[in-house]
Amino acid sequence: MITTDFVPGSPCWLDLGAPDVQAAAAFYGAVLGWEYEPMGEGEDMGEGEDMEGGMFRKDGKITAGLGKLTEEGARSAWMIYYCVTDADATTQAVERAGGTVRVAPRDFDEWGRMAQYSDPLGGQFAVWQPGRTTGFELVDKTGSLSWTELYTSDAAAAKEFYGGVFGWQFNDMELPGGGGTYALITPAGLPEERMHGGLMELPSENLTLTNGRPYWHPVFAVDDCDATVAKVHENGGSVQMGPEDAEGVGRLAVCLDPSNADFVVLTPSPAESGQAGQAEA
Numbered sequence: 412m413i414t415t416d417f418v419p420g421s422p423c424w425l426d427l428g429a430p431d432v433q434a435a436a437a438f439y440g441a442v443l444g445w446e447y448e449p450m451g452e453g454e455d456m457g458e459g460e461d462m463e464g465g466m467f468r469k470d471g472k473i474t475a476g477l478g479k480l481t482e483e484g485a486r487s488a489w490m491i492y493y494c495v496t497d498a499d500a501t502t503q504a505v506e507r508a509g510g511t512v513r514v515a516p517r518d519f520d521e522w523g524r525m526a527q528y529s530d531p532l533g534g535q536f537a538v539w540q541p542g543r544t545t546g547f548e549l550v551d552k553t554g555s556l557s558w559t560e561l562y563t564s565d566a567a568a569a570k571e572f573y574g575g576v577f578g579w580q581f582n583d584m585e586l587p588g589g590g591g592t593y594a595l596i597t598p599a600g601l602p603e604e605r606m607h608g609g610l611m612e613l614p615s616e617n618l619t620l621t622n623g624r625p626y627w628h629p630v631f632a633v634d635d636c637d638a639t640v641a642k643v644h645e646n647g648g649s650v651q652m653g654p655e656d657a658e659g660v661g662r663l664a665v666c667l668d669p670s671n672a673d674f675v676v677l678t679p680s681p682a683e684s685g686q687a688g689q690a691e692a
Contacts, residue, residue, distance in 0.1 A: 413550045413557060413607045417494040420577035420598040421607050422559050423546030424492035424539050425629055426476030428485065430670055432463050435477055435487075438668050441646045442639060442676075443554045443631060445469055447477065472549035474556070480670075486620070487670035490527065490537050491559050491627050493577060498524045498540040501576065508575045516540075530572050532565060534625030551632065557677060558630035559596075559608035564623065566594060566612035573610075582606075587658050620673055630675040636662040639676045643668075 417423045429435035436447035449465040464478030480487055495501045498516040505512065505528045513535065514527035523542035529535050539546060549555040563569045573579050578599030583592050596608040615623035633639040636654045643650060643666045651673070653664030661679040668674070 412605060413559075414605070415546065415548065415550060417541065417545050418598050418601065418605075419494055419496055420579055421494050421605075422491055422550075422556065423494040423541070424476070424537075425489055425547070425556060426464075426478060426492075427487070427489050427672060428478055428480035428482070429487050429668075429672070430480045432465075432477060432479055434669065435672075436465075436467075438646050438648065439467060439477075442642045442648070443469070443474075443633070445474060445554065469549055469552075469554040472555075473547050474549050474554065475547065487668070487672040488535070488626065489629050489672055489674060490535065491629060492525065492537040492539040492546070494546065495538045495540050495577075498526045498538055501538050502526055502528075504576045508572050510572065510576070518542075519544075530625065531568060532563060532625050533621070534561060534563060534569070534627060536627055553632055553634050555632060556629050557632040557679070558675075559627060560630060560675065561608070561610040561625060561627050562613050562618060563610055563625035564613065564615045564618065566592070566610060569610050569625065570594065581610075620671065626673070628673045628675060630663075630677050633676045633678055636664055636676055636678040640664050640666065643676075 413422055427435060439445045440447060445467040447465060448468055466473050467475045467477060502512055502516055509531040511529040513529055516524055516526040518524050521542050522544040524540040525537060527537040551557050561569060570581050580597045582595045586593050594610045595606045597603055597606045618624060640650055640654050647669040649667045651665040651667060654662055656662050659680060661677050663675055663677040665675050
């Protein structure tokens with residue numbers, strides 16, 4: 412499960428690049444019950460007053476970030492950050508493994524150091540080297556990140572790359588009904604109950620959001636998947652799959668916000684909910 416102890420290789424942050432910040436804030440506020448705090452109202456990340464964006468909070472705790480999409484030709488998407496002890500060393504590991512540096516390591520004053528990359532097949536991800544800020548404050552609870560997931564056209568290549576960069580451990584499981592193989596991801600050296608995500612191989616033609624490139628997306632815990640899906644529709648979003656039941660996991664749906672940024676909402680099965688434990692900071 413995802414926690415806020417932020418061991419190396421575990422998720423520690425996520426943010427959304429949106430073409431319309433206010434519209435995105437309104438959508439996720441309605442769908443996930445998040446409150447939006449524009450930059451400057453709380454502690455900013457040292458980028459100056461010209462930055463359009465801010466933080467999402469749930470019950471007063473930070474769940475994610477939101478910023479203006481500025482990259483030419485980029486699609487609106489969630490970026491997932493993984494905790495590292497040395498962003499520069501991770502950058503070297505990414506390059507050795509055949510990945511690409513999208514944003515070179517850079518400091519955010521005393522808050523921390525970040526970098527963004529693409530894996531060899533084009534899947535985008537990021538890292539955060541903590542300073543004063545370690546990451547989000549609420550996980551594995553209603554309205555917060557509970558899982559991370561990679562759709563890739565080559566699972567074996569993805570395991571080799573991410574295993575080399577982060578030291579991740581993988582455990583393959585067969586999906587019911589011949590649905591394929593799903594690889595569960597655990598940070599290096601931790602037991603399986605600390606699994607934080609998974610990866611699944613799909614044909615390139617099924618990766619329509621990115622024209623065949625792999626992509627990561629977040630999974631958010633919700634109390635009622637069907638009610639949340641209704642809110643997605645009511646607020647201008649759409650649903651790619653579901654709601655449907657996944658044995659031993661819960662009820663889930665793959666959604667798109669009004670700008671086509673993808674995310675999953677999941678109501679965990681009772682057994683999974685009982686294993687969540689204390690995940691708040």
